[in-house]
Amino acid sequence: MALPDPRADTTVVVTGASSGIGEALARELARRGHGLTLVARRRDVLRSLAGGIAADHRVRVDVEVADLAKPRSRTAAVRAIQAGDRTVVGLCNNAGVGRFGAFWEEEPEQLNALVALNVNALHELTLAFLPEMVGREEGAILNVASILGHGPVPNNASYSASKAFVITLSEAIHAELAGTGVSCTAFSPGPVHTDAIAASGVEDVAPFTPSALFADAGDVARAGVDAMEGGRRSSIPGVVNQLFAAGSRYLPRTVTLPLQVAASRLPF
Ligand SMILES: NC(=O)c1ccc[n+]([C@@H]2O[C@H](COP(=O)([O-])OP(=O)(O)OC[C@H]3O[C@@H](n4cnc5c(N)ncnc54)[C@H](OP(=O)(O)O)[C@@H]3O)[C@@H](O)[C@H]2O)c1
Structure with a gap:
């Protein structure tokens, strides 16, 4: 069944919901009638977003403020959500950060x-x-995850490795879940214009990335929620992104690694 139809006593938890793809996922889930629990660090942003979404879509939206990079804070958030009066039927593990640059210089x-x-x-x-x-x-x-999780990416080593973990973990769990009615999707967007892109320094390292390749966060969120409803193992929105991911996965590293290093040095 994967993501069940919305009910008053259920909620979908969205981490990193205060901006970018997480905010778009929250809006898309609410548009489809789901109650929400929004998690991030910025209380005021979350509260204002929750109020707006609740008013627009007549769904209940709770807020849980947490720094998920800190073990105590994220354990407290999990406990608070589990102690709540709604059943968690969906979880979007979206909160994430990127860093672009040589590993040893970070x-x-x-x-x-x-x-x-x-x-x-x-x-x-x-x-x-x-x-x-x-x-x-x-x-x-x-x-x-990200399309950058389908193979090693120089100047993005920790990020691509972290997203490779997400893909491998999610696909393995999804296979274990066969027949349970539950799904775990590895979701791999390509570039999306969000705060993370501005903060990560990608524009300094990969200024050649054509803006036409950047997707709209709302379109990406629709694909993500479709994947939850469809109980998909993997979802990579967009044909160009699917080709990039396939190339990263199946071309020899002796081809992909020098290409990516060269691309990151292009002067435009
Ligand atoms: N943008 C892209 O091109 C792209 C492409 C592929 C995959 N992704 C992935 O998509 C996800 C969302 O990225 P985005 O581009 O939408 O980024 P974004 O606009 O910067 O949003 C990141 C979200 O994560 C939250 N967050 C950051 N650090 C946190 C922490 N320590 N604890 C709790 N929440 C935290 C932020 O909220 P607070 O600051 O309020 O905590 C914010 O809501 C990430 O996993 C990213 O790797 C992005």
Whole structure:
């Protein structure tokens, strides 16, 4: 069944819901009638967003403020959500950060925080909510990876490795879930114009990325929620992104790695 039809006593948890793809996922889920629990660090942004979505779509929207990169904060958030009066039937593990640049030139704290959020938080939340979904034989997890997780990406090593973890974990769990009524989707968007892109420094490293390749967050969110409803193992929105992911996965590393290094040095 994957993501069940909306009910008043159920909720879908969306992490990193205060902007970008997470906000778009929240809006798309609410548009389809789902109640929500929005998780991120910025309380005021979340509250204002929750009020707007609730008014626009007549669904209940709760807010859980947490720094998911910090173990205590994310455990407290999980406990608070589990102690709530609604059943969690969906989880969008969307919160994530990117860093672009040579591995050894990055601030160690920033790369460690990336792994804590992109890997540890996603792993812990999946572990926390999946058993109950399996017990009820309904539920859908959408783990937001990236096309950059389908192979190693120089100048993006920790990020691409973190997203490779997300893809491998999600697809393996999905196979384990066969026949349970629950799905776990590895969701791999290509470039989307969001705050993360501006903050990550990608425009300095890969200024050649044509703007036509950037997708609209709303379109990406529609594909993500479709994948949850359809109980999909994997979803890569867009043909160009599917080709990129296939190339990263199946072409020899001796071809892909030098190409990516050369591309990141192009002067335009
Ligand atoms: N944009 C792209 O091109 C692209 C492409 C492929 C995949 N993705 C993936 O899509 C996901 C969303 O990215 P985005 O581009 O939409 O980014 P974004 O606009 O920067 O949003 C990131 C979200 O994560 C939250 N967040 C960041 N650090 C957090 C922390 N420590 N604890 C809790 N929440 C935290 C932020 O909220 P607060 O600041 O309020 O905490 C925000 O809501 C990420 O996993 C990213 O890797 C993005």
